[in-house]
Amino acid sequence: DAGVIQSPRHEVTEMGQEVTLRCKPISGHNSLFWYRQTMMRGLELLIYFNNNVPIDDSGMPEDRFSAKMPNASFSTLKIQPSEPRDSAVYFCASTWGGGSYNEQFFGPGTRLTVL
Amino acid sequence: QQQVKQSPQSLIVQKGGISIINCAYENTAFDYFPWYQQFPGKGPALLIAIRPDVSEKKEGRFTISFNKSAKQFSLHIMDSQPGDSATYFCAAGGGNKLTFGTGTQLKVEL
Numbered sequence: 001d002a003g004v005i006q007s008p009r010h011e012v013t014e015m016g017q018e019v020t021l022r023c024k025p026i027s028g029h030n031s032l033f034w035y036r037q038t039m040m041r042g043l044e045l046l047i048y049f050n051n052n053v054p055i056d057d058s059g060m061p062e063d064r065f066s067a068k069m070p071n072a073s074f075s076t077l078k079i080q081p082s083e084p085r086d087s088a089v090y091f092c093a094s095t096w097g098g099g100s101y102n103e104q105f106f107g108p109g110t111r112l113t114v115l
Numbered sequence: 116q117q118q119v120k121q122s123p124q125s126l127i128v129q130k131g132g133i134s135i136i137n138c139a140y141e142n143t144a145f146d147y148f149p150w151y152q153q154f155p156g157k158g159p160a161l162l163i164a165i166r167p168d169v170s171e172k173k174e175g176r177f178t179i180s181f182n183k184s185a186k187q188f189s190l191h192i193m194d195s196q197p198g199d200s201a202t203y204f205c206a207a208g209g210g211n212k213l214t215f216g217t218g219t220q221l222k223v224e225l
Contacts, residue, residue, distance in 0.1 A: 004158070033212070042121075042217030043159070043204055055211060091158050100208030101147050106158025 002026075004107035006092050012113045018080040021110045024073055025094030033104060034067055034077050035091040043091070049075065082114045118142055119207050121216030128223050134192040136219045138205035141186065147208035148181065150190050151215075154201045162203070163190075195223045 005024040013019055025032050034046040047057040049069045057067070064083070069075040079086055089111050093104040120139045128134045138148075149164035165172045165179040165188065172179045178191040192199055200222050206213040 031211075035215075040217075043215035045212055045214070048212055050211070093158070100211055100213050103149075103161045104213065106160065108156070108158055 004092055004094055004105055006090075006107035006110050008110060009108065010111045010113075012115065013082055014115050015083055016081040017114075018078065019082045019086075019112060019114075021077040021090050021092075021112070023075045023077070023092030023107060025075070025092070026105055027073070029094035029096050029105070030072065031095045031097065031102075032069060032075050033093040033095075034075070035093065035106075037089040037091060037109070046077070079112075082112075084114045087112055087114050118214045119205060119216045121205050121219060123219060124217070125220040126222070128192075128195045128221065130195065130197060130223055130225050132195050132223075134190075134195045134199065134221055134223070136190045136203055136205070136221070137187065138189065138207075138216050139185075139187045140207045140214075142207070142209065142214075143186070144209045145207035145214075147213075148179070148188050149206050149208070149213070150177075150179065151204045151206065152201050153204065153218075159202075159204055192221075195221075197223045197225060199223050 007022045032049045036044045046059045047067045048055050052069045067077045089109045091109045093106045095102045095104045150162045151159035152162040153159040163174050163177050176193045181188045202218045204218050205216040
């Protein structure tokens with residue numbers, strides 16, 4: 001069992017550049033979550049997909065952020081243009097079922113640094 | 116808007132001691148309260164969870180205490196060990212998603 005796979009593990013970019021983070025959920029899981037972790041705000045839910053459909057994107061900070069899930073085994077989170085305040089660790093998590101009651105399995109995260 | 120408040124932000128406990136982390140929530144629609152444990156460089160992982168129909172749940176050295184009327188719940192780690200040193204997140208769920216607290220960095224010293 002490979003678990004949730006995220007790439008890249010580390011990303012350093014300059015302000016204004018486009019950043020794309022990638023996630024492969026656990027096979028068979030049909031719900032996928034993108035979170036952002038910072039010291040000040042902890043873990044924040046950005047967007048949640050169920051059966052590849054975005055269900056709740058109320059946590060997406062602004063229009064610079066976008067997320068897609070073209071199929072059950074792949075999702076991307078894109079930031080364009082990136083800003084220094086976007087620096088954080090971004091986690092992808094997956095689970096089976098659409099509710100909050102099932103254990104969410106987190107990937108190892110992508111540490112993003114925007115200079 | 117912080118719907119789940121967690122304290123303390125950091126905690127140092129001696130080996131063998133009891134670690135206590137507290138959380139409070141606002142939304143009475145929440146009906147699932149998990150705790151996640153995160154080691155450095157790793158993603159969070161589910162540790163223990165409770166539903167509001169019980170006031171306590173124990174799994175090994177880890178216990179959740181739940182006070183529905185006060186809208187508070189806490190994690191107790193008995194006989195804390197250096198291997199318990201990690202960041203702990205409480206969360207509250209209702210519907211489709213979880214709302215996490217800001218985390219507590221626990222360090223267990225020898």
